[in-house]
Amino acid sequence: MAxxxxxxxxPMEGADKGKTFVITRMSAMEADQWGRHCLQAAIASGADIPGLEEDAGLAGLAAVGIGIFGAMDPARMDGLLARLMHCVTVQPDPRNAAVRRPLDESDLEEIPTVGWLQKEAFALHVDFFKGVGPLFSLLSALLHSGTSVPLPDAPISTSDMRW
Structure with a gap:
């Protein structure tokens, strides 16, 4: 699978309107490492971010969101965002999708475009976790509380059922 x-x-008005970019998702291993590095950088900042766990990887990053970068030391934030932007290429001619080249700073003329493109790249890497986020939260809560969850095949007595 590719x-x-x-x-x-x-989509925004300005000098960048209509420019096309291609964002390629990192490999699973690279994305997980990048996600852990983002979480570690935010934790090291000392910011109080609810639900932030150092070893949560990309799933934890998805739960926290792109705002996590605001909690980081600027040098670490710049490095992590630069790593994310390595996933972006420019498609200089929208009529010829086969022609692409690496993103260069000169490709972006408007400041809002930079943030928009970072948000789009971030979303590609974490959006698939949003649908299962509640499942991770429930599982995490159960694991931390020590509550045991019956296996799907486990017999249940009728006295345990509420009618």
Missing amino acids: IRQVSVTV
Whole structure:
């Protein structure tokens, strides 16, 4: 199965409107490592971010959201965002999707485009976790509380059922 890619076109007014970029998702191993590094950088900042766990990887990053970068030391934030932006290529001619090149700083003329493109790249890497986020939260709560969850095949007595 190929690594997922999305093409995005700048919707905002300004010099970048209509420019097309292709974002390629990191490999699972690289994305998990990047996610853990993001969480570790936020934790090291001392910011109080609810639900933040150092070893949660990309799933933990998805739960916290892109705002996590605001809690980091600027140098670490810049490095992690630069690593994320390595996933972005430019499609200089929208009529020829086969022609792409690495993103260069000069490709972005408007400041809002930078944040928009970072948000799009972040979303590609974490959006698939949003649907299962409540499941992770429930599982985490059960594991931390010590409550045992019956296996699906476990017999249940009728006295345990509430009618």
